[in-house]
Amino acid sequence: MAHLKRLSCLEHAMTFDPLNILLLAVALVVFWRLKSVLGTRTGTEKPPIDPFQAKRQDVDKTSDPPGTVIRFPQNANPAPQQNEEREPAEPVWKGFAEPDSELAAALENLASADPAFTPRTFVEGAKMAYEMIIDSFAKGDKAALKNLLSRDVFEGFAGAIDDREAAGQRVESRFVGIDKAKIEQASLVGSRASITLRFVSELITATYSKSGDLVEGDPMHIREVTDVWTFERDVTSRDPNWKLVATQAPA
Structure with missing residues (x-):
């Protein structure tokens, strides 16, 4: 009798309820969809995106102020390594002034007031500024000129552009190159540094x-042009850039 009862229970367990079969099928479909959407973890997944990280990076980035600014190159001589023999430093004016001249003394004063200053890097920056000013004036780009010129010089350039536009004239200009950029004068009065160059x-x-x-x-003709321009800068300012403060006819 006990054997017959166990057999009856086994037959009852093997009997599937249609509702149970339907629920099992739904569960399998849901599991398959979740797996296809979420995938499986492999251990190489990228970490979740931090939406605040991009904002922090944007805050950390430094950018130049609006407008066109010529960044004059700064002195980038590497510091000597420990136990490395230091060669005697050449005078800062070497190659740009004669010994015992007023210009040599003025360049030494500038270098003392501003350790980042060297005549070589200044001339390279001035050449870039010269080309940009010539090009911006030909195009009538006052916005670019405003950041490169002092107020008085800017007003003169802007007035010439306005007169040209009022007459309906246009200028086509192509910069071929700078043959020479020579420092002719330099001075330091208080914190105001001034350097005059002759450009050819x-x-x-x-x-x-x-x-x-x-x-x-x-x-169709390449023309040689000589300009004598004076740049100034406050050596105590955090702004490393020089501005054109005067133009004059070459002597």
């Missing part, structure tokens, strides 16, 4: 009237 450059420039007639210059 080659340009192709032509001015056209409103009707398209050639007014001045030659679009």
Whole structure:
């Protein structure tokens, strides 16, 4: 009798309820969909994105102020290693002034007031500024000029641009290159540093009237141009850039 009862229970266990079969099928479908969407972990997954990380990086980034600014290169001589023999430093003015001259003394004063200053890096920055100013003036780009010129010089350049536009004239200019950029004078009065350079450059420039007639210059001819420009900077300022404060006709 006991054997018959166990057999009856076994037969009852093997009997599947249709509702149970349906629930099992639904569970399998849901599991399969979740697996296809979520995938499986392999141990090489990327960490979750931190939305605040990008904001922190944006805050840490430094950017130049709006407008066009020429960053004059700074002195980047590497510091000597420990136990490395130091060679005697050459005078800062060497190659740019004669010994015992006023210019040599002035360049030494500038280097003492601003340890980052060297004539070589200054001249390289001034050449970039010269080319940009010439190009911006030809294009009538006052926004670019404003950050490179002092107020008085900017007003003169802007007035010339306005007169040119009022006459309906346009300028086509192409900068060929700078043949020479020579420091002629330098001074330090208080914290105000001043350096005058003579530029000799080659340009192709032509001015056209409103009707398209050639007014001045030659679009097919390279012209040699000499400019004497003076740049100034406050050596106590955190801004490393120099501005054009004066232009004069070459002597």
